[in-house]
Amino acid sequence: MMAETTGSGAGNVSGVRCVIVTPELTSLDTRARFVTLPLFDGQRGVGRGHAPFIGRLGAGEVRITGEQGGPADAVRRVFVEGGFVEVGHDSVTVITQRAIPAEKIDLSQAREELDKIRGTVATGEEAIASKMQAEATAREVVRIAERSR
Amino acid sequence: MAKARALDRRRRSVRNIRKITRTMELIATARFKKAMDRSVAARDYTKQLVKILENIASVGADVVHPLLDVRPTKRAAVLVLSGNRGLCGGYNSNIVRQSVAILGQWRSEQVDTDVAVSGKRGISALKFRGIHMDERYTSFEDKPAFDAVMPIGRAYLEAYASGKIDRLDVVYTRFHSIARQEAVTEMLLPLKAPEIAGAVPGGAVPGGAASGTATTQLASQEYDFYPSAESILEEILPASFLSRLFKCFLDAAVSEQVARMVAMKAASENAAGLIKNLSRRYNRARQSQITGEIMEILGGVEALKQ
Incomplete structure (x- = not known):
């Protein structure tokens, strides 16, 4: 107990380490107080001492709260398009094919994209399923962009 | 006079070429x-x-997946990664040689092939050999983007899942080190199951590889899986x-730049040698021309004396 207090009291080693990797590069590597993940079936928060798990992600935003060196309630939002997350002992590794910081999403472009997907006609079960998925993803992008304005 | 001037002109043009190759070398670096x-x-x-x-x-999850199924090959896809530009030594010709070999092998086994080629050099070389290409890409340069590679990969995954192709081979230049790159044919589909298990020691990055494996093995029992x-x-x-497909593109891009760097370095050195040789010949020609002129003057003086 004593050791733990000293550990977090040092300030630099508190919270969880959050890493976001994409095929091209490691786009984020930081420490934060709390991380919210968009799992395939809903959101899940991870703080220090969370039980380890490996999960599938849906399209949505990763929220990183209380980043090291910033205000305790500051939130960084990153849009991820599916992928996986590996939560280890005090570390969160998000493995995704696309990660875009929320503030870099162009809202009008995102809306256009959503309209374009809505405008397409899908026939056949597979095409309908993939259209629905694309639409859900596009809607999520728009939502995140609206919120980060 | 004419000979010395011609030599000087050649020397000047070689100097210009050296400037170009030197610049290309620096850019490639x-x-x-x-x-x-x-x-x-x-x-x-x-x-x-x-x-x-x-x-x-x-x-102990069962590793069963359509992508791991090995089927008898009836139709094979071959993806060739070459460069858009030349002046990079044997880079493109090695790739072309390798791809002609694999296509020849499939033909001898009477397997239909679906050929896709990236890079103008590869496209023109295979066209010259009369090989039919189903897809051509010329947009990949020294910085292949994952977003550009993804649709190609998705198309292959779909074709494999629907049984349109039974195998995918990628012909590209693997990068080992600055001193060694080799043109290889690598099978990407079906994915090899033992390779997944065996990928661990090879895939682990040096430094902490051993300890990393040990800890993950210990920790693995603790992981929960969502959903499963x-x-x-x-x-x-x-x-x-x-x-893995993306890595092939990255390797090809790195290898092309290395090949160009080496080729241009050799070209610059060769040009330097040529310049030296031409300078020597030019000086000799100039000297002999001067000697000739002196002899003429002396001859004239002698003639006037008489």
Whole structure:
């Protein structure tokens, strides 16, 4: 107990380490107080001492709260398009094919994209399923962009 | 006079060529460094995928997936990664030789092929040999983007899943080190199951590799899977295929820059040698011309004396 207090009291080693990797590069590597993940079936928060798990992600935003060196309630939002997350002992590794910081999403472009997907006609079960998925993803992008304005 | 002047003109043109090759060498060096950095940055993703695969394997999930099925090859896809530009030594010709070999092999086994070629050089070389190409890409330069590679990979995954192709081979230049790159034919589909398990020691990055493996093996029992190990496996195999395909593109880009760097360095050195040789010949020609002129003057003086 004593050791733990000293550990977090040092300030630099508190919270969880959050890493976001994409095929091209490691786009984020930081420490934060709390991380919210968009799992395939809903959101899940991870703080220090969370039980380890490996999960599938849906399209949505990763929220990183209380980043090291910033205000305790500051939130960084990153849009991820599916992928996986590996939560280890005090570390969160998000493995995704696309990660875009929320503030870099162009809202009008995102809306256009959503309209374009809505405008397409899908026939056949597979095409309908993939259209629905694309639409859900596009809607999520728009939502995140609206919120980060 | 004419000979000396001609030599001087040649020397000047060789100097200009040296300027060009020297510049190209410097550009290739800079591009190589950038491409190399990208390639290194991309390793993390593969490393993490391998880590998850390793964990799934260690909980004893059944590794059964359509992408792992080995079927008798009736139709094979071949993807050739060459460069858009020349002046890079044997880079493109090695690739073309390798791809002609594999296509010849498939033809002798009477397997239909579906050929896709990236890079203008490869396209024109295969066209010259009368090989039919189903797809051509010319947009990949020294910085292949994952977003550009993904649709190609997705198309192959779909074709494989629907049985349109039974195998995918990629012909590209693998990058070992600055001193060694080799043109190889690598089978990407079907994914090799033992390779997934065996990818661990090879895939782990040097430095902490041994300890990393040990800790993950210990920790693997503790992991929960959401929704399940099988479902994650189903998603992770296509992702790992895409990342391997992307790595082929990155390797090809790095190798092309190295090949160009080496070729241009050799060309610059060769030009320097030529200049030296031409200078020597020019000086000799000039000297003999001067001697000739003196002799003429002396001859004239002698003639006037008489």
